[in-house]
Amino acid sequence: xxxxxxxxxxxxxxxxxxxxxxxxxxxxxxxxxxxxxxxxxxxxxxxxxxxxxxxxxxxxxxxxxxxxxxxxxxxxxxxxxxxxxxxxxxxxxxxxxxxxxxxxxxxxxxxxxxxxxxxxxxxxxxxxxxxxxxxxxxxxxxxxxxxxxxxxxxxxxxxxxxxxxxxxxxxxxxxxxxxxxxxxxxxxxxxxxxxxxxxxxxxxxxxxxxxxxxxxxxxxxxxxxxxxxxxxxxxxxxxxxxxxxxxxxxxxxxxxxxxxxxxxxxxxxxxxxxxxxxxxxxxxxxxxxx
Amino acid sequence: xxxxxxxxxxxxxxxxxxxxxxxxxxxxxxxxxxxxxxxxxxxxxxxxxxxxxxxxxxxxxxxxxxxxxxxxxxxxxxxxxxxxxxxxxxxxxxxxxxxxxxxxxxxxxxxxxxxxxxxxxxxxxxxxxxxxxxxxxxxxxxxxxxxxxxxxxxxxxxxxxxxxxxxxxxxxxxxxxxxxxxxxxxxxxxxxxxxxxxxxxxxxxxxxxxxxxxxxxxxxxxxxxxxxxxxxxxxxxxxxxxxxxxxxxxxxxxxxxxxxxxxxxxxxxxxxxxxxxxxxxxxxxxxxxxxxxxxxxxxxxxxxxxxxxxxxxxxxxxxxxxxxxxxxxxxxxxxxxxxxxxxxxxxxxxxxxxxxxxxxxxxxxxxxxxxxxxxxxxxxxxxxxxxxxxxxxxxxxxxxxxxxxxxxxxxxxxxxx
Numbered sequence: 001x002x003x004x005x006x007x008x009x010x011x012x013x014x015x016x017x018x019x020x021x022x023x024x025x026x027x028x029x030x031x032x033x034x035x036x037x038x039x040x041x042x043x044x045x046x047x048x049x050x051x052x053x054x055x056x057x058x059x060x061x062x063x064x065x066x067x068x069x070x071x072x073x074x075x076x077x078x079x080x081x082x083x084x085x086x087x088x089x090x091x092x093x094x095x096x097x098x099x100x101x102x103x104x105x106x107x108x109x110x111x112x113x114x115x116x117x118x119x120x121x122x123x124x125x126x127x128x129x130x131x132x133x134x135x136x137x138x139x140x141x142x143x144x145x146x147x148x149x150x151x152x153x154x155x156x157x158x159x160x161x162x163x164x165x166x167x168x169x170x171x172x173x174x175x176x177x178x179x180x181x182x183x184x185x186x187x188x189x190x191x192x193x194x195x196x197x198x199x200x201x202x203x204x205x206x207x208x209x210x211x212x213x214x215x216x217x218x219x220x221x222x223x224x225x226x227x228x229x230x231x232x233x234x235x236x237x238x239x240x241x242x243x244x245x246x247x248x249x250x251x252x253x254x255x256x257x258x259x260x261x262x263x264x265x266x267x268x269x270x271x272x273x274x275x276x277x278x279x280x281x282x283x284x285x286x287x288x289x290x
Numbered sequence: 291x292x293x294x295x296x297x298x299x300x301x302x303x304x305x306x307x308x309x310x311x312x313x314x315x316x317x318x319x320x321x322x323x324x325x326x327x328x329x330x331x332x333x334x335x336x337x338x339x340x341x342x343x344x345x346x347x348x349x350x351x352x353x354x355x356x357x358x359x360x361x362x363x364x365x366x367x368x369x370x371x372x373x374x375x376x377x378x379x380x381x382x383x384x385x386x387x388x389x390x391x392x393x394x395x396x397x398x399x400x401x402x403x404x405x406x407x408x409x410x411x412x413x414x415x416x417x418x419x420x421x422x423x424x425x426x427x428x429x430x431x432x433x434x435x436x437x438x439x440x441x442x443x444x445x446x447x448x449x450x451x452x453x454x455x456x457x458x459x460x461x462x463x464x465x466x467x468x469x470x471x472x473x474x475x476x477x478x479x480x481x482x483x484x485x486x487x488x489x490x491x492x493x494x495x496x497x498x499x500x501x502x503x504x505x506x507x508x509x510x511x512x513x514x515x516x517x518x519x520x521x522x523x524x525x526x527x528x529x530x531x532x533x534x535x536x537x538x539x540x541x542x543x544x545x546x547x548x549x550x551x552x553x554x555x556x557x558x559x560x561x562x563x564x565x566x567x568x569x570x571x572x573x574x575x576x577x578x579x580x581x582x583x584x585x586x587x588x589x590x591x592x593x594x595x596x597x598x599x600x601x602x603x604x605x606x607x608x609x610x611x612x613x614x615x616x617x618x619x620x621x622x623x624x625x626x627x628x629x630x631x632x633x634x635x636x637x638x639x640x641x642x643x644x645x646x647x648x649x650x651x652x653x654x655x656x657x658x659x660x661x662x663x664x665x666x667x668x669x670x671x672x673x674x675x676x677x678x679x680x681x682x683x684x685x686x687x688x689x690x691x692x693x694x695x696x697x698x699x700x701x702x703x704x705x706x707x
Contacts, residue, residue, distance in 0.1 A: 006515070010508040017506075116345050117532055117562030122540070127566075129542030138540035141508070210540065211505040212532035212562055216342060220503065255509030260500040261472050263509070 005135045007252060013141045015248025016148040017207060019241060021221050022228035023148075023155060024199030026240040029229055031172050031192050034084055035095050038102035039225055040218025042197045046072050046204030047213045048109055051118045061123045061209065068205045069198040076197020080190045088189075102218065110215045122209035144206050151199065156237060158195075168192055172235065231271050233281025242282055247271070325400040325629050330373045331366075331621065333358070334393030336404030336414070337610075341381025342528075346558060346606060347406045350428065351376070352597050353607040354403050357614035360592075367621045375399055383413035390414040394423045400629055401426060401617055406606065408432065408475060415440070424631035426617065428609035430553065430575070432478035433688035436697035439631070441638060442658040443613040443650075444606070445576055447482040448690035450553050453663050454574035455486040457678055458551055463520025464492040469510060469534075470525035472499040479525050479553060482691050495519050500526065505533035511541045514548065524552040531555050532563040535571070545570030556604035560672050568668035575605035576661040577647040580673040586646035603646075609659070612645035616652060619643060639699075648683065656697035658686030 025039045046068045053064045079101060087094045126140040159165040167188050170178040179185050203221075211217070228247060232239030247267060254263035278284070293301075325331070335354050337347040358372050366372060375397045377389040386405070393399045394417055401424045405411040408431050418425045418439040425440045433446040458466075466487060470476025476499065484494060495517045498510065504526075514522060526534055531554065538550065550571045557579050560568040579590060579602055589611065593603050620638035621629055639654035648662040660683040666674030689695040694705055 006512045010512055013508050014506060110340070116558065117529065119562050119564050121564065122536075127540065129540065136542050138537070138542070140540050210533070210536055212529045214345075214529060217529070220505075251506075252509055256512060259498040260504055260506070260509060264501060 007256060008249075009135065009137050009141075010256070011245070011249030011252035012145055013137075013248075014251050015245045016141075016145040017203075018224055018228050018244040018248050019152065020144070020148045020203035020206060021200065022225040022232075022240055022244055023151060024196035024203065025222075025225040026229045026232070026234075026237065027155065027159075027199070028193055028196035030235045031168055032088070032189055033091070034088075034193070035091060035098065036084075036193075036196075037095060037098040037222060038079070038105060038218075039196075039200055040220070040222030041102040041105040042072055042076060042200035042218075043204035043207070043221045044109065044213075044215065044218040045075060045105060046201030047120065047208035047217065048113055048118070048204075049201065050205045050208055051120050051213055052113070054121055061121065061205065065202060065205060068201045072201025072204075073194040073198030076200075077190055077194035079197070080193035084193065085186065085189070102222075106215045106218070113215075116214075118213040120205075120208040120213055140210060144210075147202075147206060151202065152237075152241065155199070159237070164188070164191070227268075227271055231274060231281055233283040236281070236283040239281055239283030246282075325398060325631075329370050331370050331629065332373050332375055332397055332399045333617070334390070334397065334399040334402030334404065335374045335376045336379060336386065336389055336393065336402050337406065338381040338410075339378040343381045343406050346556075346604075347381070349558070349601070349604065349607045350406060350610040352601075353593070353603070353611040354614055356593060356596050357611045359596075361614065361618050367618050368626070370626075372618070379404075379410065383407075383409045386410040387413045387417055390417040390425075394418065394421045399423070400621075400631055401634060403428070403610065403613065403617075405429065408473075411440075422631060424635055426613045428613050429606050432475045433690065434478060434692065436656060436688060436702040438635075438657075438699070438701055440657065441613065441616075441635065441652065442656075442686070442688075443609040443616070443652075444659075445661055445663070446658060446686050446688050446690070447479050448687045449576070449661050449663055449684045450574050451479070451482055451486060452684060453678065453680055454551065454572075454665055455483060455492075456490060457665060458521045458523075458572075459487075459490050459492055462547075462549060464490070465495045465517075465519045465521070466492060467495055467514060467517060467519035467522045468497040468525075469522060470499055471502050471504070471527050471530055473502060475527070476525035478691070480523070483523055485691055500530060502530075503528060504530050507534050507537045508541075510534075511537055511543070514538075514543065515541075519548060522548060522550045524550045525554060526552075527554050531559045535563045535567045539567050555668075556606070557602040557672065557674075558604055560668055561602065565668070565670040565672040568672070569670045571668050572665055573668070573674065574663060574665050576663055577603075577605040577608040578664060578666045578674040578676055579603045580666075581647060581664070581676060583646065583648070585644055589646040608646050612643055612650060615643050615645075616641050616650075651683070653686055655699065656686065656688060657699075658688060658697075660685060 021043060028034055028036050049068045049071050050064045053059045083097055087097055122140055126143055128139060129136045130139045167183045170183060171185055171188055175185055228240060228244045232243030250267050251263050254266050335351060337351040338344045339348055355374060358374050362371050375393055377393060379386040379389045393402050403426045405427050406429050411427055415437055427440055428443045430445040468480045470480060496513060552573050555573045590603055594601055616638060619641045620634050623637045624633055638652050642649055642651045651660040653660060662683055663680045664676050665678040666676050668674050688697050696703055696705055
C-alpha cells in the first residue's frame with residue numbers, strides 16, 4: 001500500500017467523476033421518481049456535442065460548456081414533454097421507454113457521427129500536471145474536481161434557495177396538494193428533467209478528454225450513476241455526495257491493493273451489502289408518495 | 291373445407307418425397323451445386339458493420355471489397371467473377387455463427403473472409419469444420435490454434451514480440467509492467483513476453499488485467515509511479531487504449547523514460563486519442579500506414595480514393611486486403627470443376643504475394659503467414675515512424691510458447707519427447 005496522498009487523490013478524482021454523472025440522475029430520480037435509463041446517453045450526447053463544436057468551430061472545451069448544457073437540456077426537455085410525461089404512474093413502463101430512448105439516441109449518433117472513437121481536445125493549459133504536497137497530479141482531474149464541487153453548490157442553491165427549488169421540493173413531497181396551491185407540476189417536471197439532462201451533458205463534456213468518445217460509452221455510466229444514487233438515498237443530495245465518495249475511494253484503494261477487475265467486483269458486492277443493511281440508502285429522507 | 295388427418299399425412303409425404311427427389315443436395319452431402327456455378331465464384335464477407343467492434347471491422351470489410359473489385363477489374367479468376375456475399379454479424383459471436391452457416395450452407399460460398407475478435411472466430415469454427423469450408427482470418431491473435439479449416443493471415447505472438455522485447459530491453463531497461471484487458475489475447479501475449487524476458491534476464495514488476503472497456507486508469511498510473519518500470523507493455527484494447535494514453539500524459543509520465551509498448555494500438559486509436567497523447571510510444575506490427583513501399587503507397591491511395599480521403603489503413607485491414615489476393619492466386623491454380631474449399635486450402639499453401647508490408651507467404655505446415663515485423667514510434671502527426679524493421683520475413687509459430695505442441699497440416703499434434 002502506498003502513501004496516503006496518492007490514494008486520496010485518486011479516490012477524490014474517481015468520486016468527483018461519479019458525482020458529476022450521478023447528480024443529474026439524483027435530481028431526476030429524487031424529484032420525479034423517474035428511472036431514467038437514458039441518463040448515460042445524455043452523458044454521451046454531451047461528449048458528442050463538444051466533439052462537434054470543436055470540429056466545426058474549433059472551440060475550447062470550457063467555452064463549449066454552456067452550449068452543451070443548453071443543448072442537452074433542450075433534448076431532455078423534449079424527451080420529457082413528449083414521452084416521459086405520459087408515464088408518471090407507471091414505473092415499469094418508464095424503464096422500458098427510457099431504455100428505448102437511450103437506444104434511439106445511440107443509434108442516431110452512430111448513424112450521423114459514425115461509430116469510430118472520437119477525439120475531444122483537452123484545454124491546453126490543463127494538459128500538464130501540477131505538483132502539490134510532494135505529489136504530482138493531472139491538472140485536468142483537479143479541474144474536474146473543482147467543477148464537480150461548483151455544480152454541487154449550484155444545484156444546492158437552486159434547490160434550497162430559489163423559488164423554483166421551493167416548488168420542486170413541494171411537488172416532491174406531495175404533488176397533488178402542491179397543484180392545489182397553484183404550482184404548475186407539468187412545467188416544473190419538464191424543467192427538472194431538462195436540468196438533470198443538462199448536468200449529464202456537462203458530465204459527458206468534462207469526461208470526454210480523459211476517456212474516449214464512442215456511441216456506447218453511456219451504458220457503463222448509467223450503471224455507476226444508479227449505484228451512487230441508490231446507495232446514497234434517493235431524495236438526499238448529501239447522500240449522493242457521500243456515496244460517490246465512498247464508492248470512489250473504495251474503488252481507488254482496492255484497485256491499488258489488487259487490481260481494477262477485483263476492485264469493481266468487490267465494490268459491487270459492498271454496495272449490495274450496504275443496501276441490504278440500509279434499504280433506503282445511507283441518508284434516508286421520508287416523503288409521501290402520491 | 292376441412293382436411294382430415296389421412297389426407298394431410300399423404301399430402302405431406304408426397305411433398306417431402308418430391309422435394310428430396312427434385313433437390314438432391316438436401317440429403318446428399320456435397321452434391322455439386324458447384325461452388326463455381328455459372329462462371330461466378332461466391333465468397334462470404336463476414337465483418338461487423340454495427341455494434342461495438344464495428345469501428346474496426348468496417349475497415350476490414352472495406353479492404354476486402356476493394357480487393358475483390360481489383361480482382362474483378364483485372365478480369366476475375368480465370369475469367370470468372372468473384373461475387374462477394376456481405377453479411378453483418380453486429381459484433382455478436384452468436385450472430386457470427388448464424389451468418390456463417392448461412393454463407394456456407396445457403397449461399398455455398400467457397401470461402402469466407404471474416405472476424406476480428408477471437409470470440410467471433412471461435413464461434414464460427416464449428417460451422418466451417420462441420421461443412422468442410424474455409425475461413426480466412428486476417429487479425430493478429432494469440433496463437434494456440436491450428437484448425438484445418440482456417441487460413442490465418444494475422445500475426446501470432448512470436449512474430450510480434452521476437453524483435454520487440456529484445457529491442458525494448460536494449461533501449462530502455464529490464465523492468466516491465468504488463469497491463470492488459472481481461473481476456474485470452476492479452477494473457478497469452480503476456481505469457482510469451484514473460485518467457486522472452488526470462489531469457490533476457492528481465493523482470494516483471496507488475497502484471498494486471500482491467501475489465502474490457504475500462505476507462506479509469508488513475509489507480510494503475512499510481513502503480514506505475516510506485517514501481518517505476520522501464521517499459522509498460524500494454525495489451526489493453528479498444529476504448530481502454532485511448533483512456534490509458536490520455537491519462538498517462540495528463541499524469542505527467544514521460545515516454546522517453548517509461549514508454550508504453552503495445553501490440554494493439556493502431557492508427558485508428560491514435561486518431562481517437564490525439565497525436566500528442568500517442569507521441570513517443572511504440573507499437574510492434576507487421577504493417578504501418580506510413581510504411582514506404584510502392585505497394586503500400588498504391589494500397590493507401592486506392593483505399594482513400596475508394597472509401598474517403600480521411601480513412602486510414604492499419605495492420606488488420608492490410609492482411610484483410612492481401613488475403614483476398616492470396617485466395618485469388620490459389621483458386622487460379624485450380625481447374626473449374628475442382629474449386630472446393632479443401633482444394634483451395636491446399637492450393638494456397640506456399641502462395642506468395644507482394645503485399646503492402648512486403649512479400650508474404652502462406653506456410654504449408656500450419657496455414658499461417660510469413661510476415662515482416664516492424665517497430666513504429668508514434669508521432670504527433672498520428673502516423674508511426676518506423677524505427678526498426680525485420681530484415682527478413684518471420685516464420686509463424688502458433689505454439690511457440692508451448693514446446694510440447696506443434697501445428698501440422700492435419701491439426702495440432704502433441705510432440706512426444
